[in-house]
Amino acid sequence: MFAPADTLNEANVALTELMALTPPLEPKRRGTLLVVDDEEGPRLSLRLIFKDQYDLLMAEDGPAAIALAQEHPIDVAVLDIRMAGMSGIEVLERLRFVQPGIEAVMMTAFETADTMRQALRLRAADYINKPFDIATIRNAVGGAMQRRMLESEIHSSAEKVHALLGELQNQKVEEQIARTRGDIYASIIHDINGPLTVVAGFIQLLNKKLNQVSNLEVEDLEFIRERLNVIERQISNCIEITRRYLGFLRHQPGEPQAAGVCQLVRDLEQLVRVHPAIQDNEFSVAPPATDICVKLNGTDVIQILLNLTVNAFQCLPQPHRVAVGVEILRAPLELAIFEDGPNDRYLNLEGVLNRTPLVKFWIADTGPGIPPEILPKIFQPYFTTKGPRQGTGLGLNIVHRLVKEGKGALHVHTQAGEGSTFTVYLPGSELEK
Ligand SMILES: Nc1ncnc2c1ncn2[C@@H]1O[C@H](COP(=O)(O)OP(=O)(O)OP(=O)(O)O)[C@@H](O)[C@H]1O
């Protein structure tokens, strides 16, 4: 509820800190005064009065004044109202067009209500009668100059604040990129861990086999060849995973290679059967009746399914059942009836490509279920209920990201004491004959 105020406070603190880092204000500059009068006498006396205080620009008529304003920044203009050609009021109007911030002091020998009104309309700082005395003109020009200086200081402070805010924004973006990089590196480690576990297990198996036999028979060679094939595939998976993330870091998410569902399910089963998480749990896979392609990289689909299956094994230390199934949907999802609740959570409904054919994978367990207060948190990065050395809490976050990138959707249905089912919907395409 207090978020806006907090955000504002944070922004203020950051701004104050940044301001403290910026160099102190430059010393006050001399103001520039433009004198516009078609009579030489007043021009000379004004020059004498102000030459030591300000940088002076002298003009004997309107066009000369405007030409000067186009070349020099001017703070205050002293203008005679009655001049041959362009009147002081007209000159001021045009000067303001060139430099809107100019302050003006108007002078006239013939004061009329009309000229007064016009001067006021143009926000002249002061209005002086000719002939003027030194104190009056000093006061008028000094006041106008002060106002102008103050205004330009405020303006430059505002510009600085703007620049600082820009800087702050850049820093935030940089921090965000650095954080994302950290998450990606953590994800690579998490993802590669799966295939490496399988590789390590198979190498152990091979070693055992080689130590047991003194002479290699044909079936031993077959055994070794098969295991080496799995190892080779897993190593390719590791390479594919690093490629995927590095591509992401370079913002080039390569074209997905459509993967056949039947092969994917076979690969998953092979991986799961040798995964240490399977332990004494019951595991079944039901391949689809007909084959179809998923419009996603095969490694990504396996990554999604393996993460969900391993979670299903790990949700309960006692032996329980885990089942994986696939179905091909020939009708779009009825997104309107998908609604979050204490036992249900949906993800990426807004981003799903709801066009047939769709491939529906489900992973169901007979574990303890997920409590309603935990359900909204399980997809957050680093959220885990496992011990610190047992889970990184990245698995479901990676699943979510992959499903989103693949324009799919995800549904978790869970019931305390009965178990959980994770359903993944992914865009499919017919197999090319
Ligand atoms: N099938 C499930 N049954 C019950 N709880 C689950 C299930 N799947 C996930 N969870 C809950 O969601 C949490 C987050 O899962 P996630 O896969 O992101 O991380 P993790 O499994 O804890 O760690 P890691 O994936 O690194 O091994 C788990 O700690 C668990 O509490």
Ligand SMILES: [Mg+2]
């Ligand atoms: Mg996990």
